[in-house]
Amino acid sequence: MSNENFKIQLRKGLLEFCILQVLSKEKLYTSEIIVKLNESQIIVVEGTVYPLLSRLKNKGFVDSEWIESKQGPPRKYYHLTKNGKNYLTELTSSYVEVNSSIQNLINNK
Amino acid sequence: MKKTVTANISGTIYNIEDDAFDLMQKYLNSIKMYFSSYEDSDEIFMDFENRISENLYSISNNASDVINSKHVAKIIEIMGKPEDFEDLEIEDNNKDLTKLRRDNNDRIIAGVASGISDYFKIDPFITRLLFVLTIPVGGFGIFFYLICWIAMPKSNMIQSTNRKKFYRDHDNRVIAGIAQGIANYFSINDPFIIRLFFLALIFLNGFGLMLYLIIWISSNYAKTIKQKMDMSGVKLSVDNVEKFVKENREKISEIEPTKVYGIVISPFKLVGRLFDKLFPFLMRIPKILLIFLIIYLTAFAGILLIAQFIIQFSLFEPNNELLTLLQTIIVDLPPLTLTMIYINFIISILLFSIFLVKLLSNKNVKNSTIVILVVTLFMVTSFNVINLGSNDKLENDIEKIEDFVEDKYFLKYNYKLKIN
Numbered sequence: 394m395s396n397e398n399f400k401i402q403l404r405k406g407l408l409e410f411c412i413l414q415v416l417s418k419e420k421l422y423t424s425e426i427i428v429k430l431n432e433s434q435i436i437v438v439e440g441t442v443y444p445l446l447s448r449l450k451n452k453g454f455v456d457s458e459w460i461e462s463k464q465g466p467p468r469k470y471y472h473l474t475k476n477g478k479n480y481l482t483e484l485t486s487s488y489v490e491v492n493s494s495i496q497n498l499i500n501n502k
Numbered sequence: 503m504k505k506t507v508t509a510n511i512s513g514t515i516y517n518i519e520d521d522a523f524d525l526m527q528k529y530l531n532s533i534k535m536y537f538s539s540y541e542d543s544d545e546i547f548m549d550f551e552n553r554i555s556e557n558l559y560s561i562s563n564n565a566s567d568v569i570n571s572k573h574v575a576k577i578i579e580i581m582g583k584p585e586d587f588e589d590l591e592i593e594d595n596n597k598d599l600t601k602l603r604r605d606n607n608d609r610i611i612a613g614v615a616s617g618i619s620d621y622f623k624i625d626p627f628i629t630r631l632l633f634v635l636t637i638p639v640g641g642f643g644i645f646f647y648l649i650c651w652i653a654m655p656k657s658n659m660i661q662s663t664n665r666k667k668f669y670r671d672h673d674n675r676v677i678a679g680i681a682q683g684i685a686n687y688f689s690i691n692d693p694f695i696i697r698l699f700f701l702a703l704i705f706l707n708g709f710g711l712m713l714y715l716i717i718w719i720s721s722n723y724a725k726t727i728k729q730k731m732d733m734s735g736v737k738l739s740v741d742n743v744e745k746f747v748k749e750n751r752e753k754i755s756e757i758e759p760t761k762v763y764g765i766v767i768s769p770f771k772l773v774g775r776l777f778d779k780l781f782p783f784l785m786r787i788p789k790i791l792l793i794f795l796i797i798y799l800t801a802f803a804g805i806l807l808i809a810q811f812i813i814q815f816s817l818f819e820p821n822n823e824l825l826t827l828l829q830t831i832i833v834d835l836p837p838l839t840l841t842m843i844y845i846n847f848i849i850s851i852l853l854f855s856i857f858l859v860k861l862l863s864n865k866n867v868k869n870s871t872i873v874i875l876v877v878t879l880f881m882v883t884s885f886n887v888i889n890l891g892s893n894d895k896l897e898n899d900i901e902k903i904e905d906f907v908e909d910k911y912f913l914k915y916n917y918k919l920k921i922n
Contacts, residue, residue: 423549424556438582439553443537443546451541466513469549 404435409445410488411435413473413481416455420472446471454480506568511555512548516562522571529578530554536584539607554581603657604650608729610722614650617657627668630720645848649855669724669733676767677774678718686733697767798845827906831899842882849879 408430415421415429423442430436449455454477459467473481505520518526533550537543557580562573602621604613615633619626636643671682674693681700685693703710724730812828853875 424553427553438586439557439580440533440550440582440584441587443550444540444587447537447540447542447546466548466552468552469545 401437404437405441407488408435408441409449410481410484412442412445412449413454413477413484416471416473417478417481420470422460422468422470424468426471449477453477511558512551514555514559516558516569517567518569518574519571522569522574525571525574526577529574529583532584533581536587541606550581557581602654604654606656608722611647612651613656614647614654616722617654618650625667627721630722631716634716634720645851648852652852652856666734667729667732668721669729670718670721671733672723673730675774676770677714678777679723680714680717680721683721683733689734798841827899827903831903834895834899839886842886846879846882846886849875849882853879 411430411433412426415426421429423446426446427436427439427442430442431439436442446455450457450471453474455471456474457469457471460470461467506517507520507523509516509518509523509526530551534543534547537546537550540546554577557577558569558573561576562569603617605616605620605626606613608616608626610616610630615629616626619629622629633643633647636646666687668687669683670679671686672679674682676682676697681693681696684696685691690696700710700714703713722729724733812825815825853872856872856875
């Protein structure tokens with residue numbers, strides 16, 4: 394049970410980072426983002442992505458545009474802004490830092 | 503045998519069993535409600551519904567399958583309930599709450615009062631009331647509001663904590679929903695007593711009317727479901743939302759006023775609807791015009807205060823020549839010029855505080871605002887110079903004051919020097 398809780402907390406903390414990471418390669422609409430994140434099993438419930446995306450947009454890290462789709466209603470595509478790219482670089486470097494120090498901890502036991 | 507209904511979920515038609523449909527609707531309502539405080543809530547909700555449709559399509563083998571409550575439960579499990587998103591947000595909200603920000607979700611003008619009360623965790627009505635009550639004191643309230651408007655950054659993310667707040671109740675109102683709002687706040691079932699109370703107070707030198715107006719200006723009406731729930735002190739959660747909305751609907755239809763009561767109340771109702779037409783018009787006034795209106799009102803209040811001071815002091819010291827002279831100058835000054843001088847004074851202080859804000863915080867103040875203020879300052883000053891340059895009466899007055907000051911203070915000083 395506590396193991397499960399640990400996993401959830403980890404994923405939640407990393408979700409924002411992962412969304413930015415996924416968006417850094419191409420512009421995607423929300424469902425595509427969710428599918429990508431599902432592949433790497435990072436999402437707990439899909440709904441969490443929506444408030445997160447809105448928050449990232451409010452902070453100016455991502456921006457969105459409506460693009461017509463062949464099937465169904467138009468879709469809202471998200472892409473990283475310049476600010477977002479800088480933020481992602483910061484996040485990546487601090488992630489790598491934390492990761493390597495934890496790796497050290499595990500190896501030195 | 504089960505009844506099925508057809509539902510269009512973002513462009514795809516599904517056949518849904520009746521109970522599954524209810525469950526889905528309840529779920530969608532809770533989602534809509536959760537996002538209602540977000541800036542682009544409609545777009546988020548559309549996106550969300552889109553995804554539900556996609557998921558529904560993939561878990562039912564093909565679209566012609568009938569959707570049952572198991573499918574819907576599965577959807578809810580995949581998408582998650584609002585409570586599941588919530589703990590993700592808490593940290594950020596707390597961060598926002600510890601900083602002084604303007605609350606864009608619950609605002610009348612710019613959300614300054616609401617932001618301040620979020621910061622101190624009090625009812626926004628109290629802060630608003632304080633602002634309104636300090637207006638007669640030389641426009642201090644208005645002036646303070648302006649500075650806060652400039653200095654405090656805006657935030658859409660403030661989700662104030664669940665606590666009972668005073669809101670005007672627009673659903674059950676006669677004029678502005680104040681009596682009903684008060685009844686809600688104190689959990690009184692019938693607002694009739696409070697209405698009677700206000701009505702009775704009107705005969706006390708119109709005090710009731712005054713009180714009503716002050717409360718009106720100082721309070722917001724409950725707009726979102728969350729605010730309506732805060733108004734009655736109900737805590738926010740999915741089950742609560744549904745129950746609350748249902749009860750509220752019943753409450754509105756339930757109250758069938760008696761004939762006499764209805765007739766007595768109808769002229770008041772008319773006043774309320776009239777203001778409804780007026781208010782959206784007021785809200786459409788551009789921000790910059792609103793700022794100038796506020797400056798002008800402040801100026802007016804400030805002049806009244808100064809004039810009052812001078813008159814009061816001259817009552818105490820009827821023989822003080824300086825005060826008498828000041829009085830003549832105020833009487834001789836064209837009222838328009840006097841107002842302009844005060845406006846200049848306020849704009850100067852505003853510019854100074856913008857400058858301070860720029861120095862002290864990283865909040866961006868739009869350059870256009872500064873340019874407009876400086877241009878106004880320049881124009882008002884030149885208007886005054888041109889206008890006053892040709893005013894003989896005033897020149898006379900100023901000369902008198904100069905003579906007086908010279909006589910009284912400088913001569914004394916010279917006199918002392920001579921003796922020494």
